[in-house]
Amino acid sequence: TAKKKLIFGDRGMTLEEEINESNKYYRSHEVAVIYKKPTPIQIVKVDYPKRSRAVIKEAYFRQASTTDYNGVYHGYYVDFEAKETKNKNTFPLKNFHQHQIDHLRMCQKQGGICFVIIKYVTLKRYFVMPADNLFQHWDAQKHEGAKSIQLQDIVDCSIEIKANYDPTLPYIDAVQQLIESGKEKQ
Amino acid sequence: TAKKKLIFGDRGMTLEEEINESNKYYRSHEVAVIYKKPTPIQIVKVDYPKRSRAVIKEAYFRQASTTDYNGVYHGYYVDFEAKETKNKNTFPLKNFHQHQIDHLRMCQKQGGICFVIIKYVTLKRYFVMPADNLFQHWDAQKHEGAKSIQLQDIVDCSIEIKANYDPTLPYIDAVQQLIESGKEKQ
Numbered sequence A, B: 001t002a003k004k005k006l007i008f009g010d011r012g013m014t015l016e017e018e019i020n021e022s023n024k025y026y027r028s029h030e031v032a033v034i035y036k037k038p039t040p041i042q043i044v045k046v047d048y049p050k051r052s053r054a055v056i057k058e059a060y061f062r063q064a065s066t067t068d069y070n071g072v073y074h075g076y077y078v079d080f081e082a083k084e085t086k087n088k089n090t091f092p093l094k095n096f097h098q099h100q101i102d103h104l105r106m107c108q109k110q111g112g113i114c115f116v117i118i119k120y121v122t123l124k125r126y127f128v129m130p131a132d133n134l135f136q137h138w139d140a141q142k143h144e145g146a147k148s149i150q151l152q153d154i155v156d157c158s159i160e161i162k163a164n165y166d167p168t169l170p171y172i173d174a175v176q177q178l179i180e181s182g183k184e185k186q
């Protein structure tokens, strides 16, 4: 609605919508080429009506093997998952699937820039958390560690980003920081 | 069939199947992480039967905005389109869509390694053609150039790859060559 649109940084969008809008901005300004991957579908039955386009009549959702987003920025391969929570403090690790962790690990090993964008919906706070920190928490929970991450832990290890207009969510600034801090480590 | 499987380098697979098998090999051997993108589908109607998984009852194929494949190899972003022809000489440019060319151009500008894998089905020959050469032919046809590329032109500008067992199609060898020749140019 018009009223909602006036509220800066909260236009009732989901995190996915905010990232998709940002990606559009980044593509049109030649900053980065990053897309959301389509949901994988197993198609069983398709009708081909005369003089009209094909209709899928039976299909099923399939488990994705990868993360939500990937693409290229300044020669770097970028790969990330987007997650939101209504919680005000803890972020439950059950929001992640094993295949997402595995995929991020493989991409990181290949030299990709890998991370998670976490949105605290109620707090209106957004974080770019490096995949390494996610792996630490994920592995710890398997050895009697906590089943969720505390907000303060996320604050400590992540780059916080602020919702904006153009782009809606300037997460590439955080990607640039991740690249620079990676170079320092070498 | 069993007999077909014995014929080296021609197991009746489509180019897409050959690339998908190769990608599986490359992932399991930690050479590269490259996936085919799912076909984008516009979902209109979904049934949620009790005690059984969701069934998509009405959906339509959507135009993809990108190419078939992307991923990461040795820190490089890799992006390509796969095309096959039954022709024995000319490769028709109408096999490509404008959005695929645009996408490859954008990714190349961002420093990605961009190319096409072309399979001459009848000749059983496979080529990794750099995106730059594709762009040349594509742009030329718009100014009264040929509407197709001659096999000899493809031979001259591409890296030929041979079908094999593991991986089925060792196209990453060609990617490595593209990276090295790119470095020499700098």
Ligand SMILES: [Mg+2]
Pocket (backbone or CB within 6 Å): A068, A081, A082, A083
């Ligand atoms: Mg997600």
Ligand SMILES: [Mg+2]
Pocket (backbone or CB within 6 Å): B068, B081, B082, B083
């Ligand atoms: Mg194709």
